Amino acid sequence: MTIDDKILKEAIDLMALKGYKGATTKTIAENAQVSEMTLFRHFGNKKKILEAAIDRYYYSFQMKELFEQKIQWQLGKDLLLIAQTYHIIMKKNKNVIKIAIQEGKNVKGLLDHVNKHPRQLKELLVKYFEEMRKKNLIIESNYELQAMNFLYMCYGHFISRSFVSGDIITKTPEDEIIKGSVMIFVEYLTPE
Numbered sequence: 001m002t003i004d005d006k007i008l009k010e011a012i013d014l015m016a017l018k019g020y021k022g023a024t025t026k027t028i029a030e031n032a033q034v035s036e037m038t039l040f041r042h043f044g045n046k047k048k049i050l051e052a053a054i055d056r057y058y059y060s061f062q063m064k065e066l067f068e069q070k071i072q073w074q075l076g077k078d079l080l081l082i083a084q085t086y087h088i089i090m091k092k093n094k095n096v097i098k099i100a101i102q103e104g105k106n107v108k109g110l111l112d113h114v115n116k117h118p119r120q121l122k123e124l125l126v127k128y129f130e131e132m133r134k135k136n137l138i139i140e141s142n143y144e145l146q147a148m149n150f151l152y153m154c155y156g157h158f159i160s161r162s163f164v165s166g167d168i169i170t171k172t173p174e175d176e177i178i179k180g181s182v183m184i185f186v187e188y189l190t191p192e
Helices: 003-022 025-032 036-043 046-057 060-069 075-092 094-103 110-134 143-163 174-189
Strands: none
Touching (some): 003 046, 025 046, 060 110, 075 094, 075 110, 094 110, 110 143
């Protein structure tokens, strides 16, 4: 694990536990077993540490790679892969999401920084839907609307299961919910 990785991991863990203000650079450095000077040399300040963590651990790079390398141009398989990958990444980075939700309005510019990732994923989905339409594999539709509905479905499921005890609402296994949600899009977008 690199020094940057150690600092980012400790910063995220501390900020998720104590909040942005409660996680001091001194404590982050101590937990990462580096000097505070090393922390500042690598990142400059606490806000830049948080921004670097968001960029490293959020999903846009991995999702871009998925769209470039794993798309099969089969709507059901592709959307299922996208949804499953989204959930794997979001669960792995739950603390980053928690910080973004808790601190988004408190840390100047944080929401703009966080929101670039869902915007990028929305654009990837829109381009995918447009290409699927060019291949006559889906119906004409408002693809930005479809992309946003898909993202809200995935995000809502993640938030429900991660932060508000969604398993109390339903005992339906997560994989069944994801598959069922994807099928709604497939049924709607598939030509008759």
